[in-house]
Every structure is written in C-alpha cells, then in structure tokens.
C-alpha cells in the first residue's frame with residue numbers, strides 16, 4: 001500500500017482551464033510579474049498557498065447547511081468552542097475571520113511600546129501586527145533554519161541561548177510573550193520538537209513569560225514529531241497536538257490551513273483576563289464575540305475541520321504528497337529547502353539563479369518563469385516578502401530566497417505533482433537564460449501582495 005494514498009475518494013470536481021504560453025505571457029505581464037496579481041482563471045495548478053484553498057469534506061459541506069445564523073449565541077459557536085477545548089485544550093475562544101485578525105487582537109492586548117517579542121523566525125502578518133502594537137520581533141530560531149541545505153530534522157527549534165540572552169538584555173518586563181510557530185512557514189514548513197518546546201517552556205516559566213502559539217499548521221508539526229522525534233512513534237497525532245498546545249498559554253489560528261476551511265480563525269487563551277479583553281476588543285474589529293466576523297456555517301465547518309485535521313490517515317496522506325513532490329525534485333538535483341517541509345516544497349532561488357543578485361529579485365523572477373512554463377502558480381518567499389528594515393528603509397536581505405510550491409489539502413492528484421515537477425525541471429534546465437526584474441510599484445505594507453515588476 002502506497003503510504004500516502006489518500007483516505008478519501010473524489011465526489012465533485014471543479015474544471016480548470018489549460019492555458020497556452022501566449023495566454024500566460026500576457027497574463028503575467030498584466031500582473032506585473034507578481035503571481036498574487038494573476039486571475040485564478042489563468043492558473044492551471046495553483047500552488048500559491050495552502051491558505052483557504054483546501055477541499056472540504058462532505059461532512060463539512062453538510063455542516064454548512066447547519067449554520068445557525070443567530071446574531072448572538074449561535075449553536076455553531078458552541079460546537080467550535082467544544083472542538084477547540086477537545087482537540088487543542090485552550091479554555092477560552094474568540095472566533096475571528098482569519099489568523100491575522102487574532103494576531104491583531106493579541107498584539108494589541110499584550111504588547112506595549114518598546115516591547116520585544118522573540119519568535120522562531122518571522123512571519124509577515126505576525127511581525128507586522130507586533131510592530132503596529134509598538135513591539136519589535138526578535139528571531140530566536142536555530143541558525144540551521146536559515147541554511148536551506150542543512151538537514152536538521154527540527155529546524156523550527158528555538159536557540160535557547162539566543163532566547164536567554166534576549167531575556168537578560170531586555171528584561172522579562174519588556175517581553176510580553178514568546179511567539180512559537182509550529183511548522184515554521186518561512187523556514188520551509190519546518191517543525192519544532194517537543195523536547196525543544198518543553199525547554200522553551202521551562203526557560204520562559206523561570207521569568208513568568210507566557211508562550212503564544214501560532215498553531216496554523218500544528219497537526220503537520222505533530223506528524224513530524226511522531227515520525228522523527230524519539231519516543232513518539234506510538235503516539236497519535238491528536239495526542240501530540242494536545243501535548244504541544246498544553247505547553248503554551250494561548251494561540252492564534254488561521255483555520256484556513258490545517259483546519260481545512262476556506263475562511264476562519266480564532267484566538268484561544270487560558271488566561272481569563274486576556275480573554276475578557278479580547279472578547280471586548282473583538283466586537284470593535286470583527287463582530288460579536290460569538291461569531292467574530294464569521295457566518296455560523298463557517299464556524300460549523302471549522303469545528304468539523306479541526307476534528308478531521310488530526311486524523312492519522314488524513315495527515316499521513318497530506319504530508320506524503322508533499323514529500324512525494326519534494327523527493328522527486330531532490331532526485332532530479334533541483335535545489336530545494338531540506339528537509340522537505342509540511343505544506344510545500346521551497347525552491348532555492350538563490351542557488352537556481354546565482355547570476356541574479358537579491359536586488360534583481362530572484363525568487364520573484366523564478367515564480368514568474370515557473371508560471372510561464374506550464375501555468376503553475378507559486379509564491380515568492382524571498383527579499384520581496386522580507387520587506388524593508390523599519391529603521392534604515394533598506395531591503396531586508398534574507399538568507400532564504402525561496403519560491404514556495406504550496407500544496408492545498410485534498411485538492412491535487414499525483415499526476416498534478418508530476419506536472420509541477422516536470423515544469424520546475426524545465427525551468428531549471430533553462431535557468432541561465434533567465435534575467436531579473438525591477439520593482440516598479442511598491443506598496444507600504446506587506447509589499448509582496450501588490451508590488452509590480454517589469455523585466456530588467
């Protein structure tokens with residue numbers, strides 16, 4: 001039995017358009033060489049993101065029919081609260097329309113001007129909301145995470161020395177919480193080990209500093225612990241997920257990833273006071289505290305998605321498909337982030353286009369070339385995503401200049417993965433001919449979403 005053969009069969013399909021190279025030349029140029037600005041109708045295989053793009057199950061679609069659209073006290077809210085308590089263990093729930101809304105609330109509540117928030121590598125929306133609340137993000141991830149070829153099995157780990165030095169330098173009073181992401185997105189979907197999380201917990205507990213968990217891909221992280229961390233092979237993914245959450249004080253969740261919904265998120269905390277403040281603030285920004293910007297049906301689908309996300313067969317198939325694509329590209333000698341991560345395969349644009357400096361935007365260029373080849377849409381995760389340094393105004397130049405091939409859950413087949421691999425190989429074979437880009441439009445916030453480029 002192929003270990004990652006899917007534990008489901010397909011009941012409905014959504015036709016996708018096959019485009020010509022000519023169509024794609026026009027489309028990418030009108031999109032300013034930014035894959036975020038392409039129309040989905042011009043995309044054949046959409047690997048831009050795993051966020052909100054997964055397929056729901058028939059149970060989730062049935063749940064949509066059970067939407068209790070009462071303004072206050074919706075039945076679906078209580079079902080979601082039960083699911084969060086049962087599978088994640090957090091006491092109090094504040095639903096939000098998606099993850100960054102939860103980041104906005106927790107940052108506003110816990111961060112004061114001049115605070116420092118250590119975390120295992122930055123994430124764009126997480127860091128921005130910390131900065132908007134007056135804080136500064138400090139990276140405490142292990143050095144190996146910044147090296148695409150280093151095969152450390154838990155590149156999401158925290159460097160405890162870096163963290164302790166930061167605590168000593170700024171003092172615990174300037175540290176509202178430590179932000180821990182599971183399956184670290186910008187490092188290539190790299191997991192943190194339970195051993196390391198326990199050590200982080202012990203260290204922060206000494207100084208009474210809480211841990212806020214970005215649990216967007218916690219089930220995928222749990223699967224890597226089960227497969228790679230000694231002592232967990234016989235534990236269920238669900239049990240490992242609970243163990244991870246129980247080592248933290250609260251969480252922000254983009255349910256659009258692991259929890260298999262198209263929209264949804266939440267803030268979940270154990271501290272009653274933080275909860276009361278969040279529940280009060282949510283009505284200012286999202287909606288009443290029992291719907292937080294979501295329809296009842298969305299909360300029902302989310303509650304069901306949480307339960308499905310921790311099922312062994314589901315997560316094994318999900319990760320197996322990502323590994324399949326990654327192993328194929330490694331076998332063909334294509335430089336990718338190693339080990340293969342949880343939600344996608346990250347092409348090393350710096351190694352694939354060594355003749356382009358980061359000022360010519362190699363990852364942005366590679367994503368555009370990949371789209372041109374066969375209509376596969378990927379996402380830039382390099383200097384454009386890293387943005388500008390708030391002090392100097394200069395580009396942040398990250399070590400990781402990557403193109404993310406992000407696999408939606410339960411959407412694409414192995415044949416699609418083969419097309420993606422063949423298209424990457426085609427672009428790789430012609431890499432010397434690829435020239436760089438100039439940025440011709442740069443928005444103020446999170447520039448990668450809307451920036452426009454032209455060929456240099």
Ligand SMILES: CC1=C(O)/C(=C\N=C(/Cc2ccc(O)c(F)c2)C(=O)O)C(COP(=O)(O)O)=CN1
Pocket residue numbers: 048049050051098099100101123124125126181185214216253254255256264265379385446448
């Ligand atoms: C680990 C984490 C995320 O991965 C995440 C989102 N992720 C996206 C969408 C996205 C977000 C920011 C970008 O720079 C980006 F280009 C893409 C993604 O594709 O990976 C959020 C925020 O959750 P929201 O999207 O529900 O608000 C919080 N935490």
